[in-house]
Amino acid sequence: MDSKITAIAVYAPSKKITNAYFEQIIETNDEWIISRTGIRERRFAEKDEYTSNLCISAVENLLVENKDISLEGVDFIIVSTTTADQVMPSMASQVQNAFKIPNAGCIDIMAACAGFVYGLTIAKGLIAAGTHKKVLVFGAETLSKFTDYTDRTSCILFGDGAGVALVEPSDHPQLLNAVTGSDGSHGKDLYLSQHRTEVNGEPIEANGKIHQNGKVVFKWAIQTVSAKIKELLAKNDMTLDDLDWVILHSANMRIIEGVAGEINYPLEKMLCSIEYFGNTSSASIPLAYDIARKDGKIKPGNKILMLGFGGGLTFSGIIVVV
Numbered sequence: 061m062d063s064k065i066t067a068i069a070v071y072a073p074s075k076k077i078t079n080a081y082f083e084q085i086i087e088t089n090d091e092w093i094i095s096r097t098g099i100r101e102r103r104f105a106e107k108d109e110y111t112s113n114l115c116i117s118a119v120e121n122l123l124v125e126n127k128d129i130s131l132e133g134v135d136f137i138i139v140s141t142t143t144a145d146q147v148m149p150s151m152a153s154q155v156q157n158a159f160k161i162p163n164a165g166c167i168d169i170m171a172a173c174a175g176f177v178y179g180l181t182i183a184k185g186l187i188a189a190g191t192h193k194k195v196l197v198f199g200a201e202t203l204s205k206f207t208d209y210t211d212r213t214s215c216i217l218f219g220d221g222a223g224v225a226l227v228e229p230s231d232h233p234q235l236l237n238a239v240t241g242s243d244g245s246h247g248k249d250l251y252l253s254q255h256r257t258e259v260n261g262e263p264i265e266a267n268g269k270i271h272q273n274g275k276v277v278f279k280w281a282i283q284t285v286s287a288k289i290k291e292l293l294a295k296n297d298m299t300l301d302d303l304d305w306v307i308l309h310s311a312n313m314r315i316i317e318g319v320a321g322e323i324n325y326p327l328e329k330m331l332c333s334i335e336y337f338g339n340t341s342s343a344s345i346p347l348a349y350d351i352a353r354k355d356g357k358i359k360p361g362n363k364i365l366m367l368g369f370g371g372g373l374t375f376s377g378i379i380v381v382v
């Protein structure tokens with residue numbers, strides 16, 4: 061059984077945080093942040109606004125923007141997040157309860173910034189197996205609650221947001237072959253600790269905040285993403301010319317530019333959400349899709365390569381026909 065994304069919607073908290081905010085709390089400036097990352101603004105959740113709230117608001121937007129869609133028959137809910145309200149109950153169960161969806165399997169997945177595409181790949185598998193027919197896939201984060209505001213190399217990057225995709229059966233392939241993987245040897249280069257104080261036998265700062273070895277991840281990202289795009293195209297018997305758009309995880313505009321240069325693809329066909337949302341981890345791909353859709357760029361039948369990468373260090377890519 062083939063599958064398709066019936067609709068995508070997003071939600072971002074209303075509180076805008078400009079680069080000027082960081083000029084007051086750390087030694088930085090607007091010019092450095094824009095030129096080194098491409099970020100002008102990001103959104104922060106309110107104190108009492110959590111990842112589950114963002115998921116619920118994204119579903120509300122999905123229903124408002126798509127009058128022909130209902131939640132009736134949703135039989136699986138997947139939430140990708142590394143910034144859940146709590147470890148359990150899962151965010152998926154919180155969504156299930158908010159909308160009183162009976163008979164839905166509920167899981168959260170942790171693949172960091174690759175998580176939304178991992179979720180699509182799992183949904184595709186459930187539908188292909190014939191066991192499920194209507195799957196909600198979320199990428200949702202409140203990174204601002206796990207940010208170390210004394211670390212100027214990371215705190216300027218992160219923002220909050222959520223995206224949701226409804227995945228259903230299709231009579232022709234619209235979620236094409238995917239690539240997934242991880243290089244766990246880089247675990248210490250991007251982590252959000254819980255109670256263990258080491259990764260791969262090496263000590264980490266276990267303060268419950270995000271830590272990133274930016275330079276290492278940056279280099280790894282450009283090399284890995286470029287190679288995986290080629291692998292994904294080959295797996296689908298396609299070339300770059302077959303694609304209408306590429307949406308990479310919005311970690312840093314310079315990574316997107318670097319990959320565009322590496323694979324020789326026009327930058328204007330790379331969609332992103334970095335400028336006004338910052339790095340929103342697993343929410344960044346649906347946010348980029350939503351911006352482009354509302355700008356009228358994405359047309360029915362377009363082929364879009366989506367590829368996420370991040371903590372793990374994980375990666376996951378898929379080609380979507382909308």
Ligand code: UT7
Pocket residue numbers: 087088089092093096097173212213214216273274275277278281310311312315339341369370371
């Ligand atoms: O989302 C998951 C995947 N994540 C990524 O892919 C992120 C990958 N990494 C990055 O995006 C970049 O490495 C960063 C944005 C994190 C950092 O940019 P960079 O160009 O790699 O900067 P850098 O760490 O090489 O630092 C360059 C200079 C340093 O000063 P010196 O040593 O040259 O004097 C830093 O101390 O910039 C300094 N610096 C800053 N200056 C002003 C670092 N952070 C800041 C800052 N404001 N916020």
